[in-house]
Amino acid sequence: MKKFKPNASLLAGCILVGLMLLMVLWGWIATPYDPNAMDADLKFAGPSLSHLMGCDNFGRDVFSRILQGVGNTFIVSVGTVAIGVVFGILIGGLCGYYGGWLDEALMRCNDVLFAFPSVFLALVVISLIGPGKYQVIVALGIAFIPSFARMVRSEFMKQRNRDYCLSAQLMGASSLRTMFVHILPNALPVILSSVIIGFNNAVIAEAGLSYLGIGVQPPEASLGAMLSDSQSFLYKDPMLCIFPGVVMALMILGFALLAEGLTEKKK
Amino acid sequence: MEEAILEVKELNIEFHDHELPETVVSDLSFTLHKGEILGIVGESGSGKSMTALAIAGLLSRKDMEKRGEILFRGQNLLQCDRNMLRSFQGDEISMIFQEPMTSLNPVKKIGWQVEESLRIHHKELSKEECRKKALDILEGCELKPEVYDMYPHELSGGMRQRVMIASAMICDPEILIADEPTTALDVTIQEQIIHLLLKLNRKKHTSILFISHDLSLVRRLCENVIVMQHGVMVEQGSAEEIFAEPREDYTKVLTGSIPKVVLTEERRERLLRSLASGTSKTDPRQPLVKTDHLYSYYRQYGKGKVRKVGVLKDVSFEIRPGQVFGLVGESGSGKSTLAKALTGIVKDTKGEIVRPENGFAMIFQDPAGSLNPAKKVGWLLMEPLRIRGIRDKKEMQQRAIRMLEKVGLSAEYMDRYPNELSGGQRQRVCIGIALMQEATVLIADEPVSALDVTVQAQILKLLKDLKKEMDLSILFISHDLRVVYNMCDYVMIMKKGEIVEQARRDKIYFTPKQQYTKDLLNAAGLGDLSITNEIDQEK
Numbered sequence: 001m002k003k004f005k006p007n008a009s010l011l012a013g014c015i016l017v018g019l020m021l022l023m024v025l026w027g028w029i030a031t032p033y034d035p036n037a038m039d040a041d042l043k044f045a046g047p048s049l050s051h052l053m054g055c056d057n058f059g060r061d062v063f064s065r066i067l068q069g070v071g072n073t074f075i076v077s078v079g080t081v082a083i084g085v086v087f088g089i090l091i092g093g094l095c096g097y098y099g100g101w102l103d104e105a106l107m108r109c110n111d112v113l114f115a116f117p118s119v120f121l122a123l124v125v126i127s128l129i130g131p132g133k134y135q136v137i138v139a140l141g142i143a144f145i146p147s148f149a150r151m152v153r154s155e156f157m158k159q160r161n162r163d164y165c166l167s168a169q170l171m172g173a174s175s176l177r178t179m180f181v182h183i184l185p186n187a188l189p190v191i192l193s194s195v196i197i198g199f200n201n202a203v204i205a206e207a208g209l210s211y212l213g214i215g216v217q218p219p220e221a222s223l224g225a226m227l228s229d230s231q232s233f234l235y236k237d238p239m240l241c242i243f244p245g246v247v248m249a250l251m252i253l254g255f256a257l258l259a260e261g262l263t264e265k266k267k
Numbered sequence: 268m269e270e271a272i273l274e275v276k277e278l279n280i281e282f283h284d285h286e287l288p289e290t291v292v293s294d295l296s297f298t299l300h301k302g303e304i305l306g307i308v309g310e311s312g313s314g315k316s317m318t319a320l321a322i323a324g325l326l327s328r329k330d331m332e333k334r335g336e337i338l339f340r341g342q343n344l345l346q347c348d349r350n351m352l353r354s355f356q357g358d359e360i361s362m363i364f365q366e367p368m369t370s371l372n373p374v375k376k377i378g379w380q381v382e383e384s385l386r387i388h389h390k391e392l393s394k395e396e397c398r399k400k401a402l403d404i405l406e407g408c409e410l411k412p413e414v415y416d417m418y419p420h421e422l423s424g425g426m427r428q429r430v431m432i433a434s435a436m437i438c439d440p441e442i443l444i445a446d447e448p449t450t451a452l453d454v455t456i457q458e459q460i461i462h463l464l465l466k467l468n469r470k471k472h473t474s475i476l477f478i479s480h481d482l483s484l485v486r487r488l489c490e491n492v493i494v495m496q497h498g499v500m501v502e503q504g505s506a507e508e509i510f511a512e513p514r515e516d517y518t519k520v521l522t523g524s525i526p527k528v529v530l531t532e533e534r535r536e537r538l539l540r541s542l543a544s545g546t547s548k549t550d551p552r553q554p555l556v557k558t559d560h561l562y563s564y565y566r567q568y569g570k571g572k573v574r575k576v577g578v579l580k581d582v583s584f585e586i587r588p589g590q591v592f593g594l595v596g597e598s599g600s601g602k603s604t605l606a607k608a609l610t611g612i613v614k615d616t617k618g619e620i621v622r623p624e625n626g627f628a629m630i631f632q633d634p635a636g637s638l639n640p641a642k643k644v645g646w647l648l649m650e651p652l653r654i655r656g657i658r659d660k661k662e663m664q665q666r667a668i669r670m671l672e673k674v675g676l677s678a679e680y681m682d683r684y685p686n687e688l689s690g691g692q693r694q695r696v697c698i699g700i701a702l703m704q705e706a707t708v709l710i711a712d713e714p715v716s717a718l719d720v721t722v723q724a725q726i727l728k729l730l731k732d733l734k735k736e737m738d739l740s741i742l743f744i745s746h747d748l749r750v751v752y753n754m755c756d757y758v759m760i761m762k763k764g765e766i767v768e769q770a771r772r773d774k775i776y777f778t779p780k781q782q783y784t785k786d787l788l789n790a791a792g793l794g795d796l797s798i799t800n801e802i803d804q805e806k
Contacts, residue, residue: 163637167697170610170629171651171704185641 010261016254023247024074027067035064036219044237053243056226057233062240065221066247072222073251076137076215077202081195083141088148089184089191095149096156097179107153110146118143119205123214131214140205144198151194155187196259200252207248223248269301272441272474273322278335280317280326280498288332291317292498295335299442302472304465306489306506308482308521310719311690314498315478319444321345322476323362324352339442357384361435365447367427371419378415381405381434388438400437407470408433408463425456429463436467443467444476449484453597454746458790461488480719482525483749483792486510494518524724526749528793530777535798538773542802554585555708555740556609557621563601563608564615578604579616580764586708586740593755593772594744595787601764602744606710609742623708623740628701632713634693638685644671644696645681651703666703674699675729691722698729702737710742715750727753748791752776760784778802 033051039059047054053062091110095103113121118140125139159165160183168182209215210224218225223244230240280292292314299305309315320326322337324344337344339360344352361384364370372380381401385392392400402412408429419427428448435443445464449457465488468475479485485492485506492509494502494517502515513519530538563579579601586592596602607613609620610627631637638647648667657663668678674695685693694714701709711730715723727750734741745751751758752772759769760783768781777798779785788794 163631163633164639166612167629167631167637167700168639168650169612170627171700172626172654173650177654182639182642186639188641 007261007264009257009264013254013256013258013261016250017258020070020074020251020254023067023070027071031061031064031067033061033064035060035068035221037061044233044240046237046239054237054239056229056240057237062226062243065226066223066244069216069221069223069226069244070247070251072133072216072220073203073206073224073248076133076140076206077199079134079137080140080144080202080206081198083137084144084148084198085191085195087141087145089152091145092149092152093156093179093184096153097160097175097183099157103153106149110149113143113146114150118147118201119208122205122209123212126209126214131217133216133220136206136209136215140202140209143205144202148191148194148198152187152191155190156183159183159186193259193263196255196262200255200259203248203251203255269303271298272301272339273299273476274336274338275299275318275322276336276338278318278321278337279333280314280321281332281334282330283332284330290498292321295495295498295500297493297500297503299474299476301441301474302468303491304468304475304477304489306485306492307476307478307495308480308485308492309495310480310521310721312497313495315495316446317498318495319362319446319476319478322442323360323444324356325362354388357435357440358388358438359440360442360444361438361440362444362446363428363431363435363448365450367424367431367451370431371427373419375418376415377405377417377419377422377430381415381430381437384434384438401433404433404437405430407436407467409459423456424452425459428452428456428460432460432463432467436471436473439471440473442474442476444478446478447480448477450479450481454748454790455597455786457484464488482510482522482720487792494521520721524720526724526727526753528749528752528776528796530773530796530798534773535777538777538798539802541771542774542778552588554587554621555623556586556742557584557619558609559583559619561605561608561616561618561620563604563613563617565613566615575615578764579608582618582761582764582766584759584766584769586742588740589738590757591734591741591743591755593751593758594742594761595746595748595751595758596761597746597787599763600761602761603712604764605761606712606742606744610710623706625705625707627708627710628704628706630694630697630701630709630711630714632716634690634697634717635685637697638693638700640685642684643681644683644685644688647685647696648681648699648703651700651705670699670703671696673702673733675725689722690718691725694718694722694726695729698726698733702733708740708742710744712744713746714743716745716747723750730754748776748787748793760787 037060042051042055042059043057045051045055051061051063053066056062091106095106121143122139125142126135129135129138165178165182168178173182206215207224207227210222211228213228215224216222226244227241233240276296278292278295279290282289282291295318307315307318317326321333322344326333333345335345339355342351378398378401381404382397385397385400402415405412405414410426410429410433414422414426414430422430449460452460461484464475467473477485477489489506492504492506493500494509496517501517502509502513509518510522513522561579561582562577564575564577567574567576582605594602594605604613608616609622610629645664645667648670649663652663652666667681671678671680676692676695688696715726718726731754733739743751743754755772758772758775760767760775762783767783768775768779775784776788776793777796779788779797785794
């Protein structure tokens with residue numbers, strides 16, 4: 001086996017994602033100020049030593065709100081990707097392994113879901129179950145299932161006819177055992193890199209929904225909602241949108257670099 | 268001796284893509300003469316293909332270093348620039364590859380592909396002249412003129428390889444480099460390609476550099492042979508010398524690894540006696556495996572109708588306890604389908620199948636594909652036990668280690684992944700896994716075809732030893748008649764899903780009845796062993 005050699009993109013990706021995780025933890029344990037505490041004296045205060053990123057139109061500490069927002073984004077992304085992966089593996093695995101009419105039926109449903117952009121699909125779901133952090137997770141999770149299912153299905157189809165699967169069947173392994181004990185570990189590398197790309201899409205989708213006001217509900221902070229709020233003060237205080245924007249861009253960049261670095265390693 | 272046409276002097280090829288430079292060819296020197304067929308023989312990793320690619324000018328990666336000289340027409344091919352090299356490639360030096368399926372462009376017509384090097388090197392020729400030349404060379408390669416307007420997917424593997432030869436030969440090159448040109452083909456087709464190469468060599472006086480791992484093939488085709496191992500030339504000489512009286516140890520091992528087919532005096536007597544009496548002893552024990560007029564089908568979907576296509580037709584045979592049953596056939600003969608029908612993977616069958624009580628265990632051709640790459644060897648060996656419901660971890664581990672030792676590996680292999688093993692070691696693990704299943708009958712589907720000859724000999728020996736030790740019954744599927752002779756007691760020959768002939772081994776090899784059996788024996792170079800004529804004379 002080749003020795004593991006970290007490459008530049010993997011390293012940079014790890015650092016950025018690591019920083020993000022630190023921010024998430026920090027936000028969970030304690031923020032410098034109460035993210036929802038308003039102070040009329042500090043409205044539109046610029047960055048200073050006591051308020052690193054300044055304060056917003058209500059005089060709330062932007063840095064604290066960003067910490068909370070990153071935390072929320074993280075929870076939503078993890079939840080979304082988890083729903084997508086678990087159901088994607090179940091549906092994709094069944095389709096890829098059994099083929100036939102089951103595959104046809106499930107994949108046609110999948111195609112229907114695929115036909116709508118995932119954000120639009122999430123909008124529909126939210127209009128049914130109402131806005132909110134946990135509702136967003138469910139809505140985006142459902143919207144993410146089709147792409148994972150399709151990916152897992154093609155991987156399972158590829159592995160299904162390899163000799164080691166036949167050999168497992170000949171030993172008397174049940175279909176479930178063959179699918180999840182024998183085939184799944186071989187599909188993991190592919191699943192892993194699409195999980196990371198899935199994180200990226202989830203971050204963007206969550207920000208989009210919160211921007212539209214149907215994601216994380218105020219007063220709780222979210223990067224998307226912060227961007228949306230700061231829009232009205234674009235000229236008055238551009239810092240208000242620059243900080244959340246930069247943090248979100250770095251998060252996405254981190255995941256993208258991580259995914260790229262991981263796929264490069266495999267070559 | 269004819270004039271030298273290509274001289275290789277102290278060729279060294281090194282790769283620098285890892286931390287330590289890796290030498291794939293070191294200090295190789297040889298001369299190719301006009302009209303000579305020179306064979307380069309070696310196992311995988313011997314550097315034979317690298318040498319071929321270097322001569323063809325196809326090694327130009329940045330992370331490798333080439334030293335030495337390859338002299339052709341007074342030019343050192345390693346030093347001359349791309350344009351010079353290009354003017355030789357296809358015109359003076361051409362090459363054919365192992366895989367005819369991928370070396371032709373699937374979206375271009377055959378005629379166009381054959382003419383390509385004419386268009387590049389002989390721009391003065393008109394379209395009609397090109398077409399005429401292409402048709403000539405196609406005819407020379409024993410292909411019909413209709414092929415000119417066909418696409419590669421309409422041709423069989425053998426025909427594609429002929430097309431490859433035609434397009435390589437159209438500019439009348441001085442040198443034809445053939446890198447394992449027959450390895451992917453069936454034995455009878457292989458024979459035809461060899462004859463075609465010999466014919467072209469005689470007619471056009473083209474020098475051929477023939478690279479192969481197949482010693483018996485090289486022996487029949489080449490005048491001179493170079494034996495390589497780990498990038499170093501081990502021995503060089505005329506084909507007869509090398510095979511009859513090898514000087515170096517490695518060559519001896521190599522030639523000794525070719526399974527021998529000889530009829531001893533004692534067995535000859537026995538064969539003659541059983542032929543005379545007309546009866547052969549039948550085993551009174553119940554057969555372990557039996558099929559009775561077995562048919563199998565696959566469904567072809569198309570145009571709204573489902574058509575059943577027959578794969579196996581009226582196959583009846585029996586495997587007795589302790590027997591090694593050889594099943595021989597070319598691709599498309601249904602031998603793998605038969606194995607799958609027996610194991611129940613192929614379900615669409617008609618006719619009776621008697622299966623052994625403990626079922627079958629199977630060994631596959633490609634040991635890399637039949638081991639789950641995500642699991643460690645120990646896990647893989649314990650899987651049959653786990654499936655049978657054994658939960659005691661210590662016991663499982665002990666049994667796995669004992670099995671590893673049985674197949675010639677040691678306990679330290681428990682924690683390795685399949686991709687850390689060599690081909691031979693992987694096949695040993697596969698055999699171990701099969702034996703862990705404690706099945707009564709082992710199905711070995713081309714178990715040594717993907718292995719080098721020396722490794723092949725080791726695996727065959729292992730199988731034989733295990734068979735003796737554990738009283739196994741084996742269904743041994745192979746296309747290689749020499750290997751089958753050394754393994755099996757009973758041989759069945761199949762063609763296109765039907766049984767051609769089945770009998771005790773010596774009967775098949777020395778008194779073949781069917782023409783197809785004779786063809787196969789001829790293709791394997793075993794045709795002149797038949798004693799049918801002698802028997803007739805004695806009568």
